[in-house]
Amino acid sequence: MATETPKKQLQSPRKPKQSLNNLKVQSSPLSISLSPQTPQSLIPPQAPPRRSLRRTSLHFSSTPIEDSIEYEKSDPKTPRKAVEEIGKISGQSRKGQSHEERVKTPKTPKIPKSKRNDENRKTAKLGILGEGMVEAEVTFSSVTPEVLETKKRKRGEDKTVIPRAMATRSSKKKEKKRVYYKKVVYDEGEFDVGDDVYVKRREDASSDDEVPEMEECRVCFRAGRSVMIECDDCLGGFHLKCLKPPLKEVPEGDWVCGFCQAQKLGKYVEFPEPPEGKKRVRTLREKLLASDLWAARIESLWKEVDGSFWFRGRWYMIPEETACGRQPHNLRRELYRTNDCADIEMESIIRHCNVMSPKEYAKANDEGDDVFLCEYEYDIHWHSFKRIAEIDNDEADDEHADSDEDWNSSKEPDSGTDEDMEYEEESTRNAQARLSTAHLAANSRKGHFFGLQKIGTKKIPEHVRCHKQTVLERAKATLLLATLPKSLPCRNKEMEEIMAFVKGAICDDRCLGRCLYIHGVPGTGKTMSVLAVMRNLKSEVDAGSIRPYCFVEVNGLKLASPENIYRVIYEALTGHRVSWKKALQLLNERFSDGKKIGKEDDRPCILLIDELDLLVTRNQSVLYNILDWPTKPHSKLIVIGIANTMDLPEKLLPRISSRMGIQRLCFGPYNYQQLQEIISSRLKGIDAFEKQAVEFASRKVAAISGDARRALEICRRAADIADYRIKKQISTVNSSTGKDIVTMAEVDAAIQEMFQAPHVQVMKSCSKLSKIFLTAMVYELYKTGMGETTFEKLAMTISCLCTSNGEAFPGWDTILKVGCKLGECRIILCEPGDRHRLQKLQLNFPSDDVAFALKDTKDLPWLAKYL
């Protein structure tokens, strides 16, 4: 619900300045009252803007907040009600987004926010104009009561515990030193970068003082040691013995408590009241899900000059706080990661919590109460969801929120030491980037794409969550080419060889650059093996057993022209974009002359060139240059080239083949056992295929090409066909019990579809004249023994055939048209029709196929005579 304020304010250090300037201009400096036009009475006390409190407490001191805080005090007793409220509010907010001028509509609870929104927009605009204006010192007063007086920041303002601190940081701070840490021990807790923590929302609620480590039973209100079971609906904990009837052990699968069951049936349920004098204590989890607490992920940790510890947190949101509210498929313990960050003082951390990806979450069962699931990222500006990329978590984050650039220092390996952050420079650069963003197109240059964060679903589609996969669907998913298999069977020998090669090259003291040429037909796992080796090596680098290196991957077919490879390599190495000529010069300097500029340049560099044959130019200079570098004494360059042809080095100039052809590795086509192993290793645990079916597919593919992609695709297609058949059966006949297993028949159908041109079917169903035409072609072929004929001869044959079999001869021009139509489908090959009788014709398929297709034509039985 705090979604409406633009993020920019928080993320770029410049923006806040502007807005502060403007705020000062627009309103009184002492306490910036939010909206002079908004009368207090308009704000109904029962519906405070929840999440936005963070912001309001920051910028503005006004009555609405106090109102809301009063409300908050009464909140803890009625957690469920609060959730309902939130639902209501979020509904309203959704409505409100479209109407900016909600100021005029009374009774909407969120007037302050929309007002502020307007204001911000204005300030943003003004800010660009008035850049370099006075840096104003704006003091903020926060209503949030201050409890922790221990460490104060040197600021001319009151300290806020829950600040959007970036916004308040004035420019003079930037010149000071900060100390960044990777790990901080604070208040007996150990906090790493990347940890998830509960964050205090405010300091007034008395219940916050006693934070129960153990959850209480909802029936007997004691924690105790005995086993508790969690209701999957209301998340309440129950002692096994307190249940009616008591359970002996935790049941398998989902379990819903009696109260929830009764509630679902529409009964009125009375929850057991806590005993006199003892208030039911809510756990942190409950508070979080009732949005009385916040959760955040630590992005970076540092110590301010004054010794206070701060961290930058990325907020998590509960589904109720998003624009579309809680959806039916949301899980109870689901959170969304936002792209909204704030600097928070370490004081406000309560303790760790555990936010997991779905995979980890599925495995976790005994981790206690503070376990949450997070699958999606929520963009607070566009109100859209996006899955969090699984593999490269960190890189993806940087792409989504490009304003995190200045925080990358925390990711560097040596971030334990003191470090000067040149904020001034960073911020100006950032500012320029911001300024130009307005003019930058999404697909424009420099490798940055602007506006990609716009993309996202407004709602997580239901079919993603609620759909339970059938066996066949699971099989299809694992057979997908894009799914990375857990292991790569059948290429161990080759991978070892590559591994040995790369290791030998890197670990060599002089690091004499070398070159490896890998060849093999498509789909035999060349690129995949190399990438797998590189992954293994990367983990070894992380473990510290080998020296770090840099890895550059280039695909020849994805380059606009061969020369562009210099540019791509240079960009990958340094991050700068230059023209290819300049890049060639710089690379030459680096590799041949041994000039090292940065400290990174010292590392050995592994260059993987996929589809190497595309780099062959007329004078082959590109290949020569690239392959010449490794022979230079200080280059530290290792080139791995991949191509299909076995004899590519021999086809090239001798000076190139002597540099490339020394070490070669051949990826032979897979044989059928290997293909079978590949398929069955993917299908492990899924009982969707007949054994013979897999064997059939792999034998067929092995006989034709030995291409693993083809084999996988055939199996996937077969599963598809089976799935289609079953789904159609279900929709037509309810009772039918089709076995959901892929049989030989389906595999055969898939193979037919993949490997056979459909010309026989087309010939069978084409028009009568086309059939006569084709028959005449075959007849002519037999008669003359020549594959090629002219239209004139053919037309004579057709007219003979027609007259002798009692068909009306349609006329030459009609026949010409028929011929051209067949030529379009490439059943015959023909010259353009304007050559008329001189047009040359030829069958594109064997005449036997035509004979086979046309033998049993019902309306033209006489065709068989001529075939």
Add this chain to the structure above:
Amino acid sequence: MGREKEKENPSQKALNLLRTRLSNPNFVFKPLSDSPDSNYSKLKFIISSSITEACNNSILLLGPRGSGKVAVLELVLSDLLQQYPEAISVIRLNGLLHGDDNCALKEIARQLCMEHQLLFSKVASFDDNSQFLIAMLRECGLAHKTIIFVLDEFDLFAQAKQRLLYSLLDAMQSVTSQAVVIGVSCRLDVDQLLEKRVRSRFSHRKLLFLPPSKEDTERFLEHILSLPKDSSLPHSYTVEFNGRLKNVLADERFKELINTYLSFNSTIGQLMRFLFQAVSYMDLDVGFLSLENFKTALSSTQRQPKSECIKDCSILELYLLVCMKRLEVKEQNSYNFNSVMTEYKSIHDFQTSDNYAGNVCLRAFEHLLQRELISFTDNRGHNQSVEFRPVKLLISPAELYHGLKSYRSCPAILLKLIAR
């Protein structure tokens, strides 16, 4: 007058209705889409499964021109856009327009930007656009959005280096994306055109579009031509129209007529064109379709431009044509205007009439060239004058003979000359 106008109204309306139907592929292909064997449901299954199961697919739609490949695809896409309004973005390319890889990629980037309201830059390079495409594929995959690439005239994309197809298909197998590539082509051997590494990445689903069977065609005719019961047309008129139409459709002569037409080309698209013509011949005063309408339409479709051309020729032009034919019979395969003139003169050595001067003959010769009854044998020698360039007869002797026979006032001598 007023009464007449009122009477005219329903037939005019009916005509409009029929024409609208015939030019609307959605209406034409809708009834064919129900059965599970139809291409419609197969295609819909493949696309929707890649939406719901988040996988990549590539499909080829093959079939002769006019068999409704694009029409069925559009039907499926519009249905899916209704079903999953947010989850699909469709990118349409045509091989005739975007056969060049660079320009195709630019167009993809443009359409993606349009779809997602991003700013598009025209000057972005090939590399930028391809990186943008990959980034978009990934982002959309993460946001559960499917990008559908429709490549019409797919065979034209499968030429030269095929960078576009390679980068598209390679991205689809390496990035976590949801994308469907649909290639539409009338070439049956289009997958053989793909380069081997592109073919290896293509998932080779093929849907074959075939002309309808006889029974289907009959159902089809009735479905399209009969007027709906619940329209603004007067009820009595509708009933009578449908009754008469039934009679026409049941007529043996009509069936024969349709068969003659279908024996030439049996695809749905052609049938639609024929029906459109027939409907347009409907007499508005009568207001009902009759067999005559279909007959006229048939005769107007079965034209023989070549023999009609001969009917328009002058006697001199006929002489020239006959001379060329005689030269060919003499196995003189290469001839130009001068050799034709020699032949022409040799005819007139013993025949007297119809003797024209050389320049008149040249005019006639040029006219024949323009009518494309004859043509130059090659494109070389543009700077040579017309008389010396070798020509070829484009009309076959048999056609010429038939043409002469049906010519109004063909000199008997010509027929004799051509026969000899």
